[in-house]
Amino acid sequence: MIDVRTLRDNPDEIRAAQRRRGESEAIVDELISADEARRSSIGRYEALRAEQKQLGKKVAQASGDEKADLLARTKELAGEVKAADAASAEAAKAFDALFAGLPNLAAPEAPEGGEEDFVVREIVGEPRDFAAEGFEPLDHLELGKRLGAFDIERGAKVSGARFYFLTGIGAQLELALVSMAMERAAAWGFTPMIPPALVKPSAMEGTGFLGQAADDVYHLPKDDLFLVGTSEVPLAAYHSDEILDADTLPRRYAGFSPCYRREAGSYGKDTRGIFRVHWFDKVEMFVYATPEDSYAVHEELLAHEQDWLNALELPYRVIDVAAGDLGLSAIRKFDCEAWIPTQGKYRELTSTSNCTQFQARRLSIRMRDGEQVTPLATLNGTLMASTRTIIALLENHQQADGSVRVPKALQPYLGGREILEPLS
RNA sequence: GGAGGUGUCGCAUAGUGGCCUAGUGCGCCCGCCUGCUAAGCGGGUUGAGGUUGAAACCUCUCGCGGGUUCAAAUCCCGCCACCUCCGCCA
Numbered sequence A: 001m002i003d004v005r006t007l008r009d010n011p012d013e014i015r016a017a018q019r020r021r022g023e024s025e026a027i028v029d030e031l032i033s034a035d036e037a038r039r040s041s042i043g044r045y046e047a048l049r050a051e052q053k054q055l056g057k058k059v060a061q062a063s064g065d066e067k068a069d070l071l072a073r074t075k076e077l078a079g080e081v082k083a084a085d086a087a088s089a090e091a092a093k094a095f096d097a098l099f100a101g102l103p104n105l106a107a108p109e110a111p112e113g114g115e116e117d118f119v120v121r122e123i124v125g126e127p128r129d130f131a132a133e134g135f136e137p138l139d140h141l142e143l144g145k146r147l148g149a150f151d152i153e154r155g156a157k158v159s160g161a162r163f164y165f166l167t168g169i170g171a172q173l174e175l176a177l178v179s180m181a182m183e184r185a186a187a188w189g190f191t192p193m194i195p196p197a198l199v200k201p202s203a204m205e206g207t208g209f210l211g212q213a214a215d216d217v218y219h220l221p222k223d224d225l226f227l228v229g230t231s232e233v234p235l236a237a238y239h240s241d242e243i244l245d246a247d248t249l250p251r252r253y254a255g256f257s258p259c260y261r262r263e264a265g266s267y268g269k270d271t272r273g274i275f276r277v278h279w280f281d282k283v284e285m286f287v288y289a290t291p292e293d294s295y296a297v298h299e300e301l302l303a304h305e306q307d308w309l310n311a312l313e314l315p316y317r318v319i320d321v322a323a324g325d326l327g328l329s330a331i332r333k334f335d336c337e338a339w340i341p342t343q344g345k346y347r348e349l350t351s352t353s354n355c356t357q358f359q360a361r362r363l364s365i366r367m368r369d370g371e372q373v374t375p376l377a378t379l380n381g382t383l384m385a386s387t388r389t390i391i392a393l394l395e396n397h398q399q400a401d402g403s404v405r406v407p408k409a410l411q412p413y414l415g416g417r418e419i420l421e422p423l424s
Numbered sequence B: 001g002g003a004g005g006u007g008u009c010g011c012a013u014a015g016u017g018g019c020c021u022a023g024u025g026c027g028c029c030c031g032c033c034u035g036c037u038a039a040g041c042g043g044g045u046u047g048a049g050g051u052u053g054a055a056a057c058c059u060c061u062c063g064c065g066g067g068u069u070c071a072a073a074u075c076c077c078g079c080c081a082c083c084u085c086c087g088c089c090a
Helices: A004-009 A011-021 A026-061 A064-100 A140-147 A152-159 A169-187 A201-206 A232-237 A291-311 A358-363 A386-396 A408-414
Strands: A119-124 A191-193 A218-220 A225-227 A242-245 A251-260 A279-289 A316-320 A332-340 A345-354 A365-369 A372-375 A377-385
Touching: A004 A011, A004 A026, A011 A026, A026 A064, A119 A291, A140 A169, A140 A386, A169 A191, A169 A251, A169 A279, A169 A291, A169 A377, A169 A386, A169 A408, A201 A225, A201 A232, A201 A358, A232 A251, A232 A279, A232 A358, A232 A377, A279 A291, A279 A386, A291 A316, A291 A332, A291 A345, A291 A377, A316 A345, A332 A386, A345 A386, A358 A365, A358 A377, A377 A386
Parallel strands: A191 A251, A242 A365
Antiparallel strands: A119 A316, A218 A225, A251 A279, A279 A377, A316 A332, A332 A345, A345 A377, A365 A372
């Protein structure tokens, strides 16, 4: 959530952000009146409660008729206090429900508009000219079959559509990528983490995934637990209800976990291969920082992501995601999209968001800076999303004979292999 | 899954219905004293919210949520976490 004081003192800033996100401006006025109702009901309750406490002390000292009189008044008061308490709790609940649905502001730098209105920040590398090389590139599914890297049919047999087994070199490739990513992250000052992939509702709610994205989340009703769609969720909740010393910031974590996504509403989209799946594994960077530092940290995360894609020798572009496509929590978001030859387009491989204090307020994560205790900023960024990284590697580094070249930086993690050969 | 125990301020502990506006010790911060340090002395030391120009002030916060009562750290119920034991299990 954003700072309530912004709502009171500067509602136009929120209206402007809502407009740029293509979201309702009317919610601002609803929030303002809900906030007023909430505050006045708190005032009523507190006045009654203060009187009750005062009289309670007198009761203890009084005796005889005096005590009987006081008890009569105080008994009546007890009912009023209870009613006022209930009324203020209800008003608070109404406000909170509305407020929780309000997205973060949008950075002024974020492009205005929807999904298609991103701005290209940078293009790195050049897509290969397969025609010039004299062969038609195979898509990742075909390459995967020849290499024995994954098995879609049996994934569907065992778990359903959009599931797969990574097999043979595919499984080895993932482990190599994970090791390489974790090792690099550790060298950059990130603490390697393997977090739980099953979390309580508060963690899901706090990171903002039960809003617009709720349909995309797996829920286990019997235990009221959620399967995370990214380790951002447990890594953000890791320090919930804590006050961190500002001197210890930024704190950088790199989490490796499975990610589960229902992909509701994506029927018929990206059905071929393992591009869009219900489960994949990912190494995610997560940083707790001061709000002032968050902008620089965001650039740092982007630089790490680019460094990673450079090491894998993939052609890609960086886009500045438009306000309407930021999601609930982010104020700004950069995606790195790798070139997928057989699709003839750039597709998202990594994404980094600055959530400023939005998640920290929901999860109650604060920092102590001298005398001040204030919410801190959280940021996240993908380092290595296994399936899409494997797709990009196979397609971009394929050779005319169906083999795949292993980029130099990855070779040590595959026992020095330079080429992945088709099975037979 | 079953039985029992524990949960109080950063840490340790006191507190069995009103004198708790939660005491004490340690730690920490500020000051005094002192060749320096230590000791000693005095003061401060959870967080959230309301109100205000600001301060004063008020409300909430003794694991969490309900209940009983005029009044709850204290009594009752539910939940959570941790510990011990039994069962099951990678």
